[in-house]
Amino acid sequence: MWLDPRNPQLNKNGELHHLLSLDGLPADVMRQILDAAESFVGVTQRDVKKVPLLRGKSVFNIFFENSTRTRTTFEIAAKRLSADVINLAIAQSSTSKGESVLDTVANLAAMQADMFVVRHAASGAPYLIAKHVGPDIHVINAGDGRHQHPTQGLLDVFTIRHYKKDFTQLRVAIIGDILHSRVARSQIHALTTLGCPEIRVIGPRTLIPSDIKSLGVQVYEDLREGLKDVDVVSTLRLQNERMKGSLLASGQEFYKYYGITDEALAVAKPDAIVLHPGPMNRGVEIDSSVADGTQSVILPQVSFGIAIRMAVMSIVAGNWRG
Amino acid sequence: MKIHIKGGRLIDPRNNLDAMHDLYLAAGKIVAVGTAPAGFHANRTIDAGGKIVCPGLVDLSARLREPGLEYIATLESEMDAALAGGVTSLACPPDTDPPLDEPGLVEMLKYRARNLNKAHVYPVGALTAGLKGVQLTEMAELRDAGCVAFSHADVPLVDNQVLFYAMQYAATFDIPVWLRPQDASLARNGVAHDGQIATRLGLPSIPVSAETAALAVILLLARETGARVHLCRLSSAAGINMVRRARHDGAKVTCDVAVHHLHLSEMDIGYFDPHCHLIPPLRSQRDRDALRKGLADHTIDAVCSDHCPVDDDAKQLPFAEAEPGATGLELLLPLTLKWAEEDQLPLPVALSRITRDAADILGIDAGHLTVGADADVCVFDPERYWKVEPASLRSQGNNTPFSGIELKGRVTHTLVGGLVAHEA
């Protein structure tokens, strides 16, 4: 086995081979990704936005669950690294014919893939895939169930670092549907690893997983109490289906008690920044005047997202010495 | 056939026996313990020096996957696994395909099993037709065909009225009802204990209240209907406490635990190991410790393998999609021994939980070495270490969370009805 059994995303030298989760990702690896992304931000601002790092490599975007937005940013990132990109929306094709995840992946591996970018509705699916691919293939988790969305978490901390520099003095609040959120889980692990001393999660009890405190966060049920004096306000998307089920009464009531409005934001620090992983439900988790306001860094998040994905892809691709 | 099992340490919990005794078998029965009967000439002598001789094990839950699921495992493969694990009597749950809800199916299974000449098979019948939770099965007839009890296996029985009537009906005929306490709606979509690991890994969770809420209903209905209830696979400290209290108040219920729940907790899920996807879910370490203690103080009556062979295709899936269950017939003995050793319990106590206590729940005359009883015997080497390698297990299921682990205690001889059925 070329991977570290205690942390199967690292090889035996402690280098990143797959990116599966930010849980347990060492701080130096995380910083390496953020630093490399810094350089890629420079590249994305040039006339020629391409570098030849992954020339001749094939990146397969395997999306078992639809997501145009995430798939597109991975596609742009791979193309800017000069890789060939193949997009597969498996949601509508093979698995409906009863082919298993591993069969699908084995077939694609036989097409000389170098990297799989995987999105799946089931938590842990990228681990299963990573366990069954050969040593010359890298797996990047593009979101698995409620588990992790590591590149999103990294771009969020990249954005925070860009505006706030030092994590060790920060107070961060994450608001909304923590229970179903892979973004929240990734953010929490990234922030704790980078030394953020105070992370708060805010939401009604139905949307806060039990034992969330074991991840090192504080729980607030009252929005204004939770937002008091924070430096970073991270809002989460509230899926439409949650508003219909038994976890919540209605989108309106959620907005009234947990929506980020100018008035709610006023209790945070005056220079607090507001993040959202997109796509936004305006008038549910966030008010338009906040989303488009001066404290919003939602659009920079999107462009940093490409640099982060370029950094992750080039680091894992370089970490195999076959 | 006369067999002399010589020089072993004989442990028979039913008869309170733990001493260096020889055992003499003839014509399928146990004919003497200690000294040979006059004129006994053995056709065969088994040297049990350094080994333990005990009753053949009784397993309260082993899925044989017949009828209908022979692509996963067959009666032949799983009965071999039973013998290799020292199990000579086993109860099989009704969740076959079709479920065991008609006397013909039960008779066929009994007939197939008998002809194999291996372990004794005791079918548990379906409580409702097709395990659909609507119509009761012909329990009395099914009992006459060979069912020892009735259950709903792991299929949720959602309608409490049906449960109530099923218990009343079973009580009419004094037929035992085996129920797994898990509230279907509280457990809906869940695949892991509602705790640290499910939170960290983002797995849909099953709260402890799914077990305790169901227990409350079952215990109430048991009292009201007078049904003989056995509770299958407790998983939580809170659940054990409820049973302990109910018994203290006079409830006549028994309960069991699966052997893997004595050793594993939610932590063992690690990076989504589908082999730790079990029903009920592995809970916290505190819950696991309570199960171990409950089994030792006999709040929990017996431990079973909860043997559940699953083929690789159904296991090699993302955690939540993987079929739950673990193969266990060959691990029941060593894992029970491991529990006893770690918790410093006397061997006779541990062996009792997989012999006489289980036989009592099943209501069968087995699990002891009384003179005159059927000669179902297990001989094992308590000091022999072996490594669990899924491919070399007899069971067709390779699915075990204990893969690669070294265990102590290996069966050397299994005798059924006075004949050597397995020899290592």
Add this chain to the structure above:
Amino acid sequence: MNKPGNPLRQLPEAEQLLAKLLEQMQPVVRPDTGIIGIHTGGVWVAQRLHAALGIAVPLGTLDVSFYRDDFEKIGLHRDVKSSDLPFDVDGRPLILVDDVLYTGRTIRAAMNVLFDYGRPSSIQLAALVDRGGRELPITADFLGGSAALAVSQSLELTRDETGKLSFKLHEN
């Protein structure tokens, strides 16, 4: 100059080489010349040259990690720096500055980076020291000096707190 392949005995004196380099460049540079240092040693040299030459155009820096041809072998450089070209390269004469000129591969990569920014009117190369061993058709236009090193040896430029540059020899 000692013969190629023989171990180096006398370390080249970085400050002396820098002075020689400056001497050669002074008559050639134009007010619009862009000076670009290659990370990390080349940037130090370029900073000194840029200051001494008194050019108004701000100094450029270049990291070639994304263009290296040994990515497949050694992966992405651990310590990637940002490239910073605070001027338009189109139609401008450029001087690339590096500390040690060896195989020529770094310079090849650097030129590729520059062309992804635009089309300079010319590119010239300044190096503090040429250690031989070229694998590509590249030569320096301005050179402080030469030193032949064994393949097992490498030269590293260091900078102390006063800003003084000196070479360190590594035996691998």
